[in-house]
Amino acid sequence: MDRIYLGSHPVKRTLATAGLSALLSVSVLTACSPGSNATADNEFGDNAAGAVSIVGFAVPKAAHDAVQAAWEKTADGQGVRFESSYGASGDQSRAVAEGKKADYVHFSLEGDVTRLVKAGLVDEDWNSGPTRGIISSSVVVLVVRDGNPKNIRGWDDIVEPGVGIVTANPGSSGAARWNILAAWAHAIEGGGGDTAGEAFLTRFFENAVTLAGSGREATTAFQNGVGDVLVSYENEAIFARQSGEAFDYLIPDTTLRIDNPAAVTKGANPAAAEYHEFILSEEGQRIFASKGFRPVIDVKAVDVEGANDSQNPFPTDANIVTIADLGGWSEINTRFFATKDKDGADGLITRIQNASGKGTT
Secondary structure (H helix, E strand, O other), rough: OOOOEEEOOOOOOOOOOOOOOOOOOOOOOOOOOOOOOOOOOEOHHHHHHHHHEEEOOOOOHHHHHHHHHHOOOOOOOOOOOOOEEEOOOOHHHHHOOOOOOOOEOOOOOOOHHHHHHHOOOOOOOOOOOOOOEEEEEEEEEEEEEOOOOOOOOHHHOOOOOOOEEEEEEOOOOOHHHHHHHHHHHHOOOOHHHHHHHHHHHHHHHHEEEEEEEOHHHHHHHHHOOOOEEEEEEEHHHHHHHOOOOOOEEEEEOEEEEEEEEEEOOOOOOOHHHHHHHHHOOOHHHHHHHHHHOEEOEEOOOOOOOOOOOOOOOOOOOOOOEEOOOOHHHHHHHHHHHHHHHHHOOHHHHHHHHOOOOOOOO
């Protein structure tokens, strides 16, 4: 019997309630997808007028490259060229809002799309479809060195003295917000509320040795020998292993479901909407799954190289918390991620981070 991956995602066992914040370095990575011409200095080339320009966060580049190669073999995709730019989600969203060319955007956070709605660049009903605008999904995992020399088994182990944490910077990277929200969900699940969450994240930031500009940059730092544990996406861990890294990874007992949105911009090349439909087809989602992303629709299973169990790559036995459980992005951003220069007062996690000396002020 065929195995089926359910796009509706695993159901968590318990609910939690929320928070998180902002950090330091910023960096943008540009990339050229199959069949397109190279770009320079994060700008699309002169021949980009007839191409589909994709602007996204760094993590799904390999998946997009593979989907584009498959779509270019179809009738709709024949002759379509792509120009792509990948980097930290928040930076990429702000760049598009400020005029960077984009027919199709794929970001880490919902807010990075709604910024473009407010700028008049994306339709207000961008998330009205069956997947509510989500095209890729994952969960937060802990990535450790081969053989797990620090014997890390869960969240509590990574805040012990002498453990170096590598994660991304929530000031520029959506990946970082997912990561630290997962840590917060763990910290408060015993009923300790903000007191327990603040105590845990204080220790978390004390142990942070790298706060990278994007989720992909955090992975690269860990690959280069920095730190003892990488807090990251499940798909990033799988991709690193597909690329030959001898890392181990574990899904902690409590983790967070990651939902990444995408949208076609107003006035986009019509091929962008067709590309979006292909990504959400069973073939497109199977390709995303092959790169470590959890499907957002029901698809027949695909063996995933690099997963802990290639034939059951996306286990559902953890307590998987959702953003809705934590109050939704509007509440989370106001309560936990606000900064004085933006909203008049620091959010809870911004304050914790700034107190650590690794914040935004």
